[in-house]
Amino acid sequence: MIHQSNVLLDHFKINDWVIDCKRLTATRAQKLVRLEPKAALILQYMAARPGEIITREELFSAFWPNQVVTEDALNRVISALRKALNDSSTEPQYIATIRKSGYRLVADVKLTSPPRRSPKARWIFSLIFMLSCLVFFAILKLDDSILAQSAIPKLNGEFQRLTHSHQLKVMPHLSEDASQLAYIERDHSANTLVLMSVKSGDKLRFKKNNIAFSFPVPAPRLHTAFAIANLLGDPKSYTISLIDFDKRKVKPIFQLESESNGLSYHAQSNTMAFTQRTQHIVNHKVFLFNPLLASSTVLSSPPKGYSDSHPVFSPAGKEVAFIRTKSPTEHAIFTVSLDGNETQRTPYQNSITGLDWYNHSELIFTNEQGVYLLSGSGVHTQLFSPVSDQYVATPQVASKAGQLLLTFQHANSIGKAIDLTVGPTTYSLTLSNGSDSEFAISPDATRMLFASTRLGKKTLWLRYNNQLSSLGDVHFDEIYDLAWSSNSQLLAAAVKKNNQYGTLIFNIATHKWDVHWQQHFPLHVIGWDKNNRIWHSSLKNGTWELSHSLPAQNIETWQPKISVYQARFTPDKKRLFYIDAVHQALWEWDFTGAPQKIALPYSMTLNRNWDIDSSGVYFISKEGALNYFNTNDRSIKQLIDTQNAFTPIHRPQLRLYGLIGTQQVVSYNDFWLSNLP
Incomplete structure (x- = not known):
């Protein structure tokens, strides 16, 4: 070892692989492999202590601080590193697993200088890097006028x-x-x-x-x-x-x-x-x-x-x-x-x-x-x-310097629950390296359905008798607004695929599902009424319209006099509380008379972030805190003041004496x- 131990190196060599942590690359002979950011950081961390056993607890503490993640999170990164380096867990040449402890870098580590390339070599490297590692675009057929506007920018990696x-x-x-x-x-x-x-x-x-x-x-x-x-x-x-x-x-x-x-x-x-x-x-x-x-x-x-x-x-x-x-x-x-x-x-x-x-x-x-x-x-x-499990966002172009800033992030989402009779403590419902969201527990409290990307695509998952399973080949671009029927035998959800919306019906008894596809207008599923009809709101001709239907019939009954964007039934199904898409107000409707307007506090914004009981509204703030709005005295009580306790972009649901929702976990x-x- 020719470098000082415990010093993080940006450029080093392990056996015959040259590692560049700034460019996130591993190079051997003529082969270049791109490293995931998290994988590159962990390899850099281990290279600072070659030959030492680094415990799993230390790695979780260093790279997933204060985060709720499963053991799979670290397993996946180590597996990705071994795949990139063509290593084996049974006969390791680079990373050895130390049973019931952690990992050890068994390869020789040598300090290398940052690569210096001539302009021509740099251009060739960048071209190879883009084609083989960044999975860049195939050149589209552009007409002459488009090509004349500017050259297509190429990120040089x-x-x-x-x-x-x-x-x-x-x-x-x-x-x-x-x-x-x-x-x-x-x-x-x-x-x-x-x-x-x-x-x-x-x-x-x-x-x-x-x-x-x-x-x-x-x-x-x-x-x-x-x-x-x-x-x-x-x-x-x-x-x-x-x-x-x-x-x-x-x-x-x-x-x-x-x-x-x-x-x-x-x-x-x-x-x-x-x-x-x-x-x-x-x-x-x-x-x-x-x-x-x-x-x-x-x-x-x-x-x-x-x-x-x-x-x-x-x-x-x-x-x-x-x-x-x-x-x-x-x-x-x-x-x-x-x-x-x-x-x-x-x-x-x-x-x-x-x-x-x-x-x-x-x-x-x-x-x-x-x-x-x-x-x-x-x-x-x-x-x-981006590579698998990576999220890229917030581009910022520095036009005078010719540079582009990006946010690279690995984030997943998990289920969270709070017992409203106990206090502000939340409990995890799921632990996954994918993204779980839109949780719905059946009225008889025996089953939980949710959407997840655990298989790479958004799929419905069912938890029953402590067993977790996906619902076959149900893949969609979006799955949201999960709602159980009162007898816990049917579940409805809004789905989107190829810019088309529909209502999915899943039958517990037969374990089969069907989708009633609509046109390309956005759709929200509200829930089931006491007559076992599904209620929806749909954006048609620029207005959100309210309708209901029976699952066995493909006939919609519309309520044209009421514009409903998001709505929730009271627990007894006798009233409907809703918001429209324009006004800062909540409306209460008993299905017979005219809807009654309830003025909302100026700080209270409702979209998908709420559910109701018989006396008020539970809602998640923009910062992720949980609050309760009493519709009688118009007061707001903060139940959880922690930021990011829940995410407001996914619908929470009340069940029994608690509330379930989704929390985003950024690692x-x-x-x-x-x-x-």
């Missing part, structure tokens, strides 16, 4: 890791010259605003216990940033503020009418784009703000029930790109000029996790499948596909930088 902490890091914003990075660090109770020097890695942190920050943007003056600031406890105190890290001051610039779903700053014109909603309306619009004039104007005009988020200025500041949402499973990219002319740039799709401008006409965006270039004519080309989350040509 040489990713530089910018952050190395275990905290959850969100909302990154890279300055145009790639010199500064602003982002939010979250813990269980609060968040911290961070301003980082990309070159040195030095970080300035700003935290106030009574202020929550979101969507930070580096400001022109040194050691300052813009951000949305909210005075905790005051739901109407949202402001665009200037944060001075040296003076430790927060200076409000503009008072907002509500929370915001994005902030962008254009330095040349000194203008800002942000979103907000107006009083009693739940949908966000994009606004333009001029600090010199201290005034704002509306830019976007979403249809009723649609909402806009994540505004981003074009390089010239003449357009703003944003994400428009019409339902939890329908998102599209739009652009709007400063005079309000909108253009839809993509079809609606399951998810869009971030976007930024690549140049004056083209955009880069991310979704569940990877990173894409969106041309001015609407053609999208895949630039990068790896860091920012990486790559060059663009």
Whole structure:
């Protein structure tokens, strides 16, 4: 061993493999293998202590701190490393398993110098790397006008890791010259605003216990940033503020009418784009703000029930790109000029996790499948596909430096339950390296069904008599709104596949399922009434309409006078509580008279994040805390104040004396930088 023990090496050699932890590669002879980020970090950790036994407990503590994960999480990483290095668990040449203890790196470790390549060699390496490791795009047939706009950018595979902490890091914003990075660090109770020097890695942190920050943007003056600031406890105190890290001051610039779903700053014109909603309306619009004039104007005009988020200025500041949402499973990219002319740039799709401008006409965006270039004519080309179990999001283009920042993350979701008669403690229902969600326990409490990606695709799973099994070959793009019949014999769920929606019916007695497919409009399953009819809400002709049907009949009965977006039955099935897609209100209907409106507190936002009992509403906040709204006295009680106790994007359900929901568990989350040509 020719290197100092306990020193983390970025470049080293184990036997005949050359490891580059910065580029996430392993090279032997002419063979190059890409390493998963988590695998590269664990190999780097073991290479600092060659020959030593490193316990499983130490590895879990170092790489999954304060996370609920199964033994499979580490098993999968070690298996991936052995596969990459062509190693064997029975006759190990690199990583040996020490029974009932941990692992030992048995290969020789030697320090190597960072690779230095001529421009030609670097170009050849990058091309090979892209073709063999990043699973890049096949060149699409583009017409001459598209090719004339710009060359398609190619990520060269040489990713530089910018952050190395275990905290959850969100909302990154890279300055145009790639010199500064602003982002939010979250813990269980609060968040911290961070301003980082990309070159040195030095970080300035700003935290106030009574202020929550979101969507930070580096400001022109040194050691300052813009951000949305909210005075905790005051739901109407949202402001665009200037944060001075040296003076430790927060200076409000503009008072907002509500929370915001994005902030962008254009330095040349000194203008800002942000979103907000107006009083009693739940949908966000994009606004333009001029600090010199201290005034704002509306830019976007979403249809009723649609909402806009994540505004981003074009390089010239003449357009703003944003994400428009019409339902939890329908998102599209739009652009709007400063005079309000909108253009839809993509079809609606399951998810869009971030976007930024690549140049004056083209955009880069991310979704569940990877990173894409969106041309001015609407053609999208895949630039990068993440490895299995990896999630990539929040692209940030530094146009002046020609660099792209991405968030690489490994996250899964698990089932969580709380006994409301005991206290705020939650209990795990599932432990998986996949993503489990949308949990539903039968009324007789004998069975639990949920959606999961354990087999690589979204599938229904059943737990019965402590046995867990998937429901055959039931694969869909989305599975949500699981609802049991009163006799615990039938389950209904909303499903989506190839942009078509339907209602799935699963029969417990026969163990068979069937899907009643509808058109391409979004669909929500509400539940079963006391007559064993399934109730739905569907987006038709721009309006969410209410209907019900019997499983044996393919005939819908519509309630055209009532617009219902999300709804829940009371436990006795005698009333229906619902929200529409527009107003900040809850409605109560007894199926005979006119629905009665219940005003909601300004801080209370309902979407899929709620369920009801006979007296009120249990709802999950945007931060993941659990609350209870009493419909009689209009009071709100916080039941769990821990952030990320549950995720608000999945529907929770009351059952017996408890509530079950979904929790997102992030085991790896860091920012990486790559060059663009």
